[in-house]
Amino acid sequence: MTEERSVPDFAHFWEQFKRYPLRDKVIAALGVMRWALRLYKFDSREPFIIERKVQVLKWKGGIIEVGRGARWAMGSKIVVGGHLRFGSRAILGPHSTLMCATEVSIGDRCMFAWNVSIFDSIGHRLWMERVGEVEVEAPITIGNDVWVGPYSIIMKGVTIGNNVVIGAGSVVRRDVPPNSLVYGNPARLAGKVERWER
């Protein structure tokens, strides 16, 4: 005899929910609120992980697209007024700061260690003698499989190729070609990368 299996409807889950102890009800309600908040804040629908104490500020007109399986680690800050693309399975390390005023594009499987800063704007208008007004903001493009060491800073207008390693404490102000190792302040080419492992 074949038994027809019906899909439980909303009423079924509601009846189950009503039987939960209060503590579980609060946890479930918070989970639903968090999910709803994400739908409102993010322009992509892929599942990804946001750890504790992550601050996400999205200004009017900002777009945030995050790939499947990405992770924003605890204490990181993300401020978006432009268009942020964060690749799938990419990791933003603990206490890192990502500011996007124009366009910041981060490839898949990138790994940012702790206390990394990425910002595409100097934040204020600045005039220099003989030079005149300094460019305030310019997009940042980071390729796939880029590994950035702790306390590194990636600034406006920089393009970083695929498969790049950036040493700890580097200040990246110029483009980095693919498959290269750079470090220092300012970050300089120090070798060729064959591959690295997560």
Ligand SMILES: CC(C)(COP(=O)(O)OP(=O)(O)OC[C@H]1O[C@@H](n2cnc3c(N)ncnc32)[C@H](O)[C@@H]1OP(=O)(O)O)[C@@H](O)C(=O)NCCC(=O)NCCS
């Ligand atoms: C980039 C890195 C991997 C290079 O390691 P390496 O190939 O073993 O390099 P070495 O330690 O042999 O150093 C070679 C030279 O570069 C210098 N150097 C290496 N890393 C440097 C860095 N981050 N900043 C400035 N100089 C650096 C060394 O002082 C050395 O200089 P010298 O030849 O004048 O003595 C490493 O230095 C680094 O930054 N490690 C941090 C990794 C990390 O962030 N881990 C966190 C986990 S996410």
